[in-house]
Amino acid sequence: MVNPLLILAAGLGAAFLLGLLRETSERAAFHTTVGALAVMAFVALSWTVALASGQTDPVEMLTAGAKPPFAINLRTGIAEAALTSVVTLTGLLSAFFMRRDLLRLGRRAMAVLLVLIMALSGLIMTRDLFNMFVFLELIVIATAGLVLLSKDTRALAAGFKYLVVSQVISILLLIGIIFTYHANGSLNIDDISEVPMGANGASLAMFLVLIALILELKPFPANGWALDIYESAHPGFSAIFSAASGSAALFAVYKVLAMAGPDWALLAAGIGIVTFVGANLLALAQTHDRRLLGYSSVGQIGLILLVIGFADRLGDSFLYIAGGLLVSHAIAKAGLFWLSGMVKARDLSDWAALRENPVLVVLFAVFIAMLTGLPPFPAFYAKWSFVHVLATDGAYSLMAVFLIAALIEATVLFRWFGMALKRSSGHSLHISLTGEAIALIAAALAIAVSWVWGNLSGQENLITLVPLLFALLFLPLDILPARIKNVLAIAGLVFWFAVTKNGLDPLRYVFLIIMVLGGAILLLASFHATGRRMGFYTPALLMFAGMGLLVTSETSFQFFAAWEFLTVGSYFLILRGQDSEPHALSYITFSLGGAFALLAGFAIAANGAPTFPIENLSEVPSRIAPYVFVLLAAGFLTKTAVMGLHIWLPGAHAEAETDVSPMVSGILLKAGLFGLFVLLMEMGRQELFGVDLTIVLVWLGALSAFIGAVLSAFQEDAKRLLAYSSISQMGYAVFGLALMNHLGWLLALMFAINHFVYKSMLFLAVGGVKERTHTKLMYKMGGLITLMPFTFVSVLVGIIAMSGVPPLSGFGGRWIFYNAIMSTDLRLPMILIFMAGPVGFLYLFRLIHTIFLGQLKDELRLTKEAPFWILLPQMLFVGFLLSFAILPGMILRRVDSYIGTLFGDTPLVWTGKIVDSQYGTWNPVAIWGVIATVFVVVFILLIWMNHNAQKVKQFNIVFSAERPFKPQTTHFAWNFFAPYRKAMGFLETPVATSFWSGVSNMLHGTADFTRKLYTGNGQTYAVQLLFFVIAVYLIAMGGLS
C-alpha cells in the first residue's frame, strides 16, 4: 500500500508541476491534472478497499519525524479513506466535466483545482487543529479562485461575499484555536480530547473553533453567501463545492466535536436540525435549479450534522448512518450539478429539455431517489437506522421534525422532477457525451454503494431483490417495442406469482392474486400501446415488485422497503398521465408522508431492534402500542385515501393513462388495505386516551364511504367520478376491517376483490371511451351505447355489481355487511354507511347514462368500439364477476375458514353453494335462477308483443310537439344532480382541500418570508453570521449552565 500522504503530495506536486509547463500547452496541463487526480483517487480508493476488507489497519502519519504535539499528524482510517475517495473522485469527475473551461482558463485554474482537492483531502486526514485552519484557508482561496471559472459575472460578487465571510470565520477560528492551545497546551485533536472539557473558561475557545467549522457547513440561516456560489458558479465546481467541500467540512466538525466532548453534541444536533428544516423550507420557494440544489445541499449537510450530534448514541452504526447519508448526498448532488451543466436555462421547468435524452431522465430520477432516501440507496438504510435510533432514545419530537423536513425535501425534489417530465422548455439540451458519461459513472457508483450499504445493513440487500432487478431490466430493454416488453412483463408477473404463492395463508394469497395476477391481467390492456412506450415498464414493474414483496414480506424492514418500491413505482407511473404533474406531486407527497408515518411506527415498535418480524407487532408493549397503531394506521389510511387524506387520489387516478388508472386504483389501493389487515390482525384493538382506535377507524371508514360517494356524484369528469368512488369503496372496506369481527373482515376482503374487479373494469371502459372520444368529460359524450356495445356491457355489469343490486357480486358484499353489523355495538357510524349506499346509485347511474345513453354528439358519430386489448381484460372481468356472483364460495370459503381460525368462530355455514349466517341466508344460485328465469320470460313476452317495433333515431322523441335543436342542448348531463346539490351540496365544502392547501400555503408563506433574509449583500451576510454565532453561543451557554 502506498502512503496516503501521496494524495497530498500528488496534488501539490502536480500543481507545482503545472507552473513549470508552458502557458500554451493546456492539453498537457489538463492531462497532468487529471493524471494527478486519478492517482489521488486511486490511492484513496485502494485504502478504502483495503481498510474495509480488513487487510490493513488504520495508519497514522507523522510529519517532521516527531510525535504530536511537536509535529502534525495525519490519519487514514476507514472514514478518512472513504471520504478522501469521495473528494478525489468528485474532483476527478468534475475535472473531466469542466474540461472545456479548464482548458480555456489554462494551467492556473487547474492548479487551483488540484490545490482544492488536496486541501480537502488534507482537511479530512489531519489531526491537528492549526493544520486544519491552514487547509481551510487553502480551501477558501482555491474556492474563490475556482468561482472565477464561471462565465457568469455574478459569480464574481458571489466569490467576494464568500471571501468576506471566510475572513470573519477565519478570525473566529484563529482566536478559538489559540485559546484552545492556551488551555490545553496542544493542538493535536487526540491530545485535547483526552482532557475532558467541561463548561469552563476554555469552553468559549472550543465554542469558537466549533462554530467556525460549523459555519463552514453553511448552517441555516447564516448561509446566503454559500448559496450565491451554488447559484452562480460553474456546475462542475458546484458539484465539488457541494459534494466534496461539504463532506470534508463535515468530517472536520466531526473531529472537533469528538475532541470537544459530548457536551457539545447537542449544539451540533440543534444546528443540524434547524438547518435541515430551514433549508428544505426555503427550497420550496425556489425556481432556480442550482439555488435549489444549494438549499438542498445545505439541508443534507444539516441532516448529517444532526447525525453527527447523535454520534455518541449511535455507537457502531454512526459511520454506517452518517456515511450512508453523506455518500448519497455526495453522489446525488454531484450528479445533479453535472446534469444542471447540461441544461441550458436555469428555471426548474427548463429541465424539461432532459426529455430529449431518456438516459438523462433516468439519471435524474436515480439522483432524486437517492437524495430522497428511497430504496435501495444508502440513504434509505441510513434513514431507517437513524429513525430507529431516535425512536429507541425516545426522541419522538425530533423524529417528527426530521421526518416532516424530509417530506418537504422530497416534495421539493419531486416537484422539480414533475416539472422536468411534464413541462416544456424553450431551450434544447446542451448535450455533452463527457457529461453524460460522468453522470452515468455517478449512477454506477450509486448502485455500487447501494450494494455495499445493502450488504452492511444486516437486512436484506434490496438491490439484489429479483423483482427489483426485473423491473430495472426494462431500462436497457426500453428500446424494444412495447408489445415484446409487455409479453415479458406478463410472463414475469405470472412467474413471480407461481414462485411465491406457496405457503401463503389464504388472506395473503388473495392479495397476491389481486396484486400480481391482477396486474398481469391489466397488463393485457397495455398491448394496446404502440411504439416503444419508453419509461412505462420499469415503474409499472417496480410497483408490482413492491406489491409482490409486500405480500410476502416478513419483517418490518422488508415491508417498508416494499412499500417504498410500490410508492415510487406508482408515482412514476402516475406522472406519465397527460395533465398529471400536480396530482402526481400531491400523490408522492401524501404517499411519502404516509410512508414516513409507517417508518416512525415501525421504529417505535421495534423498541431498539433494527427490524422485527411483522407478527411481533402483537407483542409491542402496551405503553407504546397505541401510538404505533396510530402511526401505522395513518400510513395505511393515506394509501387507501380515507377522507381527509384523500385529496391526492382523484387527480392522480383521473389523470393517469388508460391502463394505469386501473392499476393504481384497482390494485394499488389494496396495498393500504393489506397493511390495515396486517395491522389489525397483529395489534387488534388499541386504546388511546380511552378511545378505542378501531372505532375511530370505523368512523373514518363510514365518513369516507359517504362523502366519497357524494363527491363522486358531483363530478363531471368520468375518471374523477370513478376515483371518488374508490374513496367511497375503500371506506366500506376500512369500515369492515375496523369492525374487528369475522364478517367485517370477510366484508373487507369481499370489497377488496370486488373493487379490484369492477373498478379495473370501469376504469378500463372509461379509458377506452377516452381513447376514442379524447375527453373525460361526461357531458361531452352521450349515446355511445350502439357504437361501443361491449364497453357498455362492461360498464353495465360493473355498475350493477358495484351498486350491490342482486344478482351480481356486489350484493354478496352488502349481505355480509349487514350480517357483520348485526353482531357489533357500533350503531351511529352505520347510518353514514346506510346513506352511502343509495348515493352510490347517483354516481353510477350518471356514469352509464351520460356516457352511453342520451343523445349522441355530432363529432362522435363515427366513434368506434374501444380497442380490442382494452376490451379483453374487461370481458375477462365480466366473466369473473358473473361467475363470482353465482359461486362466491370458490374464493370466499377458504378465506372464511382462515379468518375463522383468527377469530375462532364460524359465523357462516356453507351448505353446498348456500351460505347461512346466524341471521340470514344467501343462496346465490337460487337468486340467479329466479332472476334469470323471470327476466327471460318477461323478455320473451315483450319480444312476442313488440317484435315489430320501428327502430327510430335520436331526435325521434316527443319534445313538446317540437323537435330537438341539437344533441348538445338535448342531452341532460351537465350538473346532473342539480337538485341533489341544492340539498346536500354543503357536503362538497372542500374542508380537507382547504386544510391541506392552508398547510401548503403556510409553508410557502414561511419560505417566502424567510428568504427575505437573503438580501444579497455580502456585508449583511457577514453580520447575520456574527449574530448567528452570538445567538448560538447564548443558547449553548444557556443550555450548558
Added chain:
Amino acid sequence: MTLVQISLATGFALIFLGLYGALSNRNILRMIVSFTIASTGVNLVLVAVGYLPGREAPILDTIPVASAAERITDPVPQALVLTAIVIGLGVTALMLAYAYRLFRARGSLDISDFTELKW
C-alpha cells in the same frame, strides 16, 4: 497591566475595529483594509497568548539547545502567527484581485451594488 494584557487588549480592539470597519464600510477597498486590520489584531492576540514574560524569542541560533526549554517562549504560537500572516497575505491578495475584477465588471466598488444574487 502587564504587557500580555495590553497586547491582548490591543489585539481584540484591533479585531473589533477591523470587523466594525469591514461591516460598516460599503467600499470594497475599505473593507479589505479593515480585514487587514482585523487580521493584524488576530495575529497580535496569537502572539500575546503565546508570550511568556522574560523569555526570549525561540531562535535556536542564539540560545543553546540544552537550555532552550527554559529560556524561550512557546514556539508554537510564533509558528502559527507566521503561517497566519502568510495566509492572510494570500487572502488579501485574492480579495484585491476580486475587487479589481468587480470594478472592471461593474465600474463600482460599492458592495451593495452586487446584490443581484439573492433569494
Added chain:
Amino acid sequence: MNSLPNFEWVQVAYALLTLFIVINYGMVMTAVVRKIGARVGGRYGIPVWQNYIDLAKNIALRSKITHGVMFYLGPVFRLTGGVGLLLFVPTIYGSEWHQNFSYAGDLILALYFIFFGTLGMALGAGESGHPHSAIGVSRGLSQVTMAELPLALGVYALSLQYQTLDITEIVAAQQGSIFNWTVFTNPLATVAAMVAFVGTMMRSPFDVVIAPQEIPIGPPTEYHSSYLALMQTNRVLFPVAKTVIYMNLFFGGATSWAEFAIKVFCLYMVSVVIGVVHPRFRVEQSIRFFLKWGLPIGVLAILTV
C-alpha cells in the same frame, strides 16, 4: 340439486299462483283506491276494472317504436324487479304455497333487489334520449338517496330487535297477539320505515319525479304500447310487493289472503291519504324533510333497540 335443497318444481306453480293473485289484487286495489279518491272529490271515478282495460288497450296498440336495446330492456328489468321482489318475499305466513322463493335470501336480498327494476328502468329511459327522462331519473335518484335511509335504519333496528334477517322468522316472532307486532314493540322503527314508505310510493308530496305538468311524466315519457303494459303491470305489482315487506316486517305479516288484502290495502292507503292532502315537494325539500324527520327517528330507533 344440492345447491337448491328446498327446490321442487311445484313451487313454480305455487309462485305463479301467488303472482297471479297479487297482480289481480293490485289491479283492482289501485283502481279502488283511485275510485275512493274520486269519491272524496265528489266524482264517480273510474271503473274498478279500468286497469285491465288500459292494459289490454296498450298491448293492442299496433305501432311501436324502439330507441335501442336498452330502451327495449328497460321495462323487462322493471317488471323483473317487481316480480322478483315478490318472489323473494314470503307472502302468506304459514302457507307452504306462498313462501315463493324466499329461501334464496333474506331481508337484505329484498331490500337491495328493490333497486333492480329502478336501475334498469332508468337505463331504458336514458336510452330514449329524452331530456325529461334524464331529469326525472336525476330527481328520483336524488330523492331516493334520502328516502331509503329511514327504511334502512328501521330495518336495522328491527333486525337487531329480532336478531335475525330472515323475514319468515321476523313474522313468526310477531304472531300470537296484535301487540306482538313490531308497530307496537318497536314503534320508532316502524315510524321511520313508514316515512320511507310514504317517500318511495311515488305519490304526492314525493312525486316530483314524474311531475306530469313540467317534465311530462319523467322517466317513462317515451314508453308506450307493450312497454307501458309491462310497466303498468309492475306499477300495480311493485307497490304491493313492497307493502308486503312492510306488512311482514312491521304489521305481523298475513296468515291468509284475506288478512293480506286488508293489511296491504290499509298500508297502501296511508300513502294515498297523505298524498291527497299534501302538495308536492321539490326534490331538495323532500331531501330536507327526510333529513329532518326520517333520519332522527331512525337514529332514535337504532339507539333505543
Added chain:
Amino acid sequence: MEDVDDKFLKKNKEVPLREELRPRKVTTPDGQEIEIEPLRDYFCEAQPKVHPKAYSKIVEDFYNWARSNSLWILGFGTGCGAIEMRPLMTPRFDAYRYGIQWRPTPRQANLLVISGYLSVKTLKRAIRAYEQMPQPKYVMGLGSCTINGGMYWDSYNTIKRLDDYLPVDLYIAGCMPRPEALLHGFMELKQIIRKGEAEGANKYAENFAQYKANQKAVIKDWDMPDYNW
C-alpha cells in the same frame, strides 16, 4: 286539390332550411372531418305503415272494445276549446268514469283533440304530435273552426278544414261546444271505434303523400322530416 285553402298559397320563393338542419361538417376527436346531415342522421326516415287488424275478428273486437274504453287524450290545447275540456275532469262531468284520461305525452295517448282553430304555426305542432302517437289513434275536431274556419274563415294564417291535414274521426260542432257536447262526442267516438271504423291512422298512412302535400302547402318553413316517429 282545389279545396285546399289556396287563398294564401302565395307562390313565393322557398323558405331556406333552418340552420341547425343544414348539412354541416364536424371534426371528430381523431381529427377526421365528417359530414352531418341532420335530417337523415337524427330522424328516422321510414314512412308510416298501414297496420292490419288482428287476424281474428273476436280478438279485434275485444281490442276495439278495450280501445274504446280506454281513451287517453293528449293534453294539447290548441285553441279556445281547450278551456272546455277542463270541466270534464271535474265532479260535474267526470270523464274518467268513461275510461277517459289525459296523458302528458303523445306516446301514451290515442286521442288527439284539436280543440279549436289551428294557426299554421300550431298545425305544424299538431301534425308532429299526431304522428308521434302510436297507432291506432284518433282525432277529434272541436268546434266550427276545425270544420270550416269558423270565425277565422278569412284569416291569413288559420287553416279552414282540419281533415285536409289530419284524418279526423269526429267533429263536434259548436262555437264552442259545451262539455256535454264533448262527452257526447266521446261516446260517439267509442261507437265508431267499437265498430272498427276508426281507422284514421291507416287512412293517414295510405294517403300519406296527399296529406303531406297539403300540409307542406300551408307550412312554408317545413323544417322537419316527412314523418315524425
